[in-house]
Amino acid sequence: MRKRFLDSGQPGWQPLAKFRVALRGLSGAAVSDFSVLYKLLISLPIILLSLVYHPWLDSLLVILVTVVMLIAELLNTAIEALCDLVESRYDRQVRHIKDVAAAAAWIAILVWVIVLVVAGKNLVHHFMAS
Numbered sequence: 001m002r003k004r005f006l007d008s009g010q011p012g013w014q015p016l017a018k019f020r021v022a023l024r025g026l027s028g029a030a031v032s033d034f035s036v037l038y039k040l041l042i043s044l045p046i047i048l049l050s051l052v053y054h055p056w057l058d059s060l061l062v063i064l065v066t067v068v069m070l071i072a073e074l075l076n077t078a079i080e081a082l083c084d085l086v087e088s089r090y091d092r093q094v095r096h097i098k099d100v101a102a103a104a105a106w107i108a109i110l111v112w113v114i115v116l117v118v119a120g121k122n123l124v125h126h127f128m129a130s
C-alpha cells in the first residue's frame with residue numbers, strides 16, 4: 001500500500017499480495033525454525049481432538065494459546081534477525097533487546113504448555129472413562 005507521508009510503497013490495496021507475504025513469512029519461519037514447527041505439530045492433534053471431544057470453549061482456549069505462542073515466536077524470530085542484521089558482534093544493547101523478546105516468547109510458551117497439558121490430561125481421562 002502507498003505510504004503518503006513516506007512517499008513510498010505501491011499504490012492501491014492488494015489483499016492477495018499481503019496474504020502471500022504473510023504466508024511466505026509463516027512458512028519460512030516454520031520450516032527454518034524447528035522450535036516453531038514442533039510446537040505446531042504438538043498443538044495440531046490436541047486442537048483436533050479437543051474440537052471433537054471437548055466443549056467448544058475449551059477447544060477455543062487451546063487454539064488461542066497456540067496462536068499467541070506462534071505470534072510471540074514469530075516476533076521473537078523477526079527481532080533476533082533484525083538485531084543480527086544491525087549488529088552481529090557482541091553488543092550490550094542487542095543482548096538486552098534479544099533477552100526482552102525471548103522473555104515475551106517464553107511467557108507465551110509457558111501458558112501454551114500449561115493449557116496443552118491440561119487439555120491433554122482431559123483427553124486421556126475422556127478416553128479412559130469410555
Ligand SMILES: Nc1ncnc2c1ncn2[C@@H]1O[C@H](COP(=O)(O)OP(=O)(O)OP(=O)(O)O)[C@@H](O)[C@H]1O
Pocket residue numbers: 035076080087088089090091092094095096098099102
Ligand atoms: N550480538 C549479541 N550481543 C549480545 N548478546 C547476544 C548477541 N546475540 C545473542 N546474544 C545473547 O544470546 C541470547 C540468545 O540469542 P540468539 O540470537 O542466539 O537466540 P537463539 O538462541 O537463536 O534463540 P531462539 O532459540 O529463540 O531462536 C540472547 O538472548 C542474548 O542474551
